[in-house]
Structure formats: C-alpha cells, structure tokens
Amino acid sequence: MATHFYRASTLDGFIATLDHSLEWLFAHDFDLEGPMAYPAFIEGVGALVMGASTYEWLLRNEQTWGYTQPTWVLTHRELPVPEGADVRFAQGKVQDLHEAITASAGERDVWVVGGGDLAGQFAEAGLLDEFWVQFAPVMLGEGRPLLPRRLDLELIDTVRNRDFVCARYRVRPTAERPEAA
Numbered sequence: 492m493a494t495h496f497y498r499a500s501t502l503d504g505f506i507a508t509l510d511h512s513l514e515w516l517f518a519h520d521f522d523l524e525g526p527m528a529y530p531a532f533i534e535g536v537g538a539l540v541m542g543a544s545t546y547e548w549l550l551r552n553e554q555t556w557g558y559t560q561p562t563w564v565l566t567h568r569e570l571p572v573p574e575g576a577d578v579r580f581a582q583g584k585v586q587d588l589h590e591a592i593t594a595s596a597g598e599r600d601v602w603v604v605g606g607g608d609l610a611g612q613f614a615e616a617g618l619l620d621e622f623w624v625q626f627a628p629v630m631l632g633e634g635r636p637l638l639p640r641r642l643d644l645e646l647i648d649t650v651r652n653r654d655f656v657c658a659r660y661r662v663r664p665t666a667e668r669p670e671a672a
C-alpha cells in the first residue's frame with residue numbers, strides 16, 4: 492500500500508495550460524494497453540485524492556464519473572457531486588488527512604491525481620512514495636506546474652509509449668537528500 496503521483500506532463504514541466512486546457516495532451520498518441528498506461532495503474536488504486544481545479548476539470552470534461560473508488564477532493568469551497576460518486580471533501584494539512592485517505596483505499600494504493608502543488612504537499616510531508624510521469628513531446632512555455640517544489644527522486648524505470656517518454660521515480664525521503672546529511 493503506497494501513495495503515488497501519476498500524471499502526464501509537457502517536456503517543460505506543465506500539466507495544464509494556465510486556463511486548465513489539456514488539448515496539448517490529447518493531440519498525442521498513447522497506447523492504453525502499452526507500458527505504464529492508465530488502465531493497469533488504476534487497477535491498483537483504492538482511493539484518489541485531487542485538488543479542486545482537477546476535480547472541476549473532470550466535472551466539465553467527463554461525460555460520466557469514471558471512478559468507483561473513494562475520491563478525496565481538497566477544497567475550501569462547496570462543489571457539486573456527480574450522482575453515485577463517492578466524493579469526500581476535505582481541507583487542511585495533508586498529513587492530518589492521510590490516515591483517513593489510506594484507510595479508505597483498503598489494501599490498495601492512493602493516487603494523488605494532481606495538481607502539482609498538492610503532490611508537493613504530500614511529498615513535503617514525506618507521504619509520497621512514487622512519482623510517475625508521461626512526458627508529451629510538447630513545450631508550453633507557461634502553465635500549471637508539474638510540481639512547484641524541491642523534490643529529489645531516484646529513477647526506477649523508463650519506457651517509451653508511442654509519443655510519450657514514461658518515467659517512474661521513487662521519492663527520496665528528506666533524510667537521504669544531500670543537504671539534509
């Protein structure tokens with residue numbers, strides 16, 4: 492049971508345009524049956540956690556709610572819930588919420604869906620185990636950042652999936668970082 496960030500990114504480190512568009516992502520070819528693809532990843536996921544912008548993007552763009560797992564949405568606002576969805580709103584420090592989130596995942600993993608700052612909150616609290624990124628062959632120059640914080644990683648695996656370079660990293664605990672020695 493672990494906590495992972497799994498996300499597509501531009502080569503220059505953005506997960507969405509400033510106005511939350513993912514058009515750049517869907518313009519590129521990715522094999523859903525291929526390596527490091529989403530269907531295999533989601534099978535191991537018992538709970539999702541996401542920020543309000545990512546949740547609102549899903550509400551705007553998905554025809555039907557795609558998750559059977561509990562989905563924790565961090566927000567300070569009141570947001571709608573699709574019919575039949577197990578959406579749990581929360582706010583505050585991720586270290587105070589992590590126990591309830593992992594308990595809701597049962598024996599499976601927690602997926603930190605995004606955005607980047609939320610993944611950074613988990614990483615900074617020492618609660619992120621792995622970081623999976625699919626890099627699209629595109630630069631945006633500006634946008635919503637992949638992870639706008641200092642984070643040291645150990646490369647575990649890389650693979651090509653059609654247009655994407657996919658990388659999987661282990662998050663190095665603070666104690667392993669050079670400046671912490």
Ligand SMILES: NC(=O)c1ccc[n+]([C@@H]2O[C@H](COP(=O)([O-])OP(=O)(O)OC[C@H]3O[C@@H](n4cnc5c(N)ncnc54)[C@H](OP(=O)(O)O)[C@@H]3O)[C@@H](O)[C@H]2O)c1
Nearest residue numbers: 499506507511542543544545548565566567582583605606
């Ligand atoms: N590249 C991909 O594969 C991919 C896939 C899906 C979506 N996306 C996009 O990525 C973008 C991410 O947006 P974003 O960078 O704005 O990040 P986000 O994490 O989705 O949303 C940020 C918001 O979440 C709330 N929040 C975060 N941490 C919180 C906490 N600890 N307690 C309470 N509320 C908290 C705050 O909302 P409030 O205070 O306003 O409530 C904050 O403004 C979106 O455009 C999304 O559509 C990318």
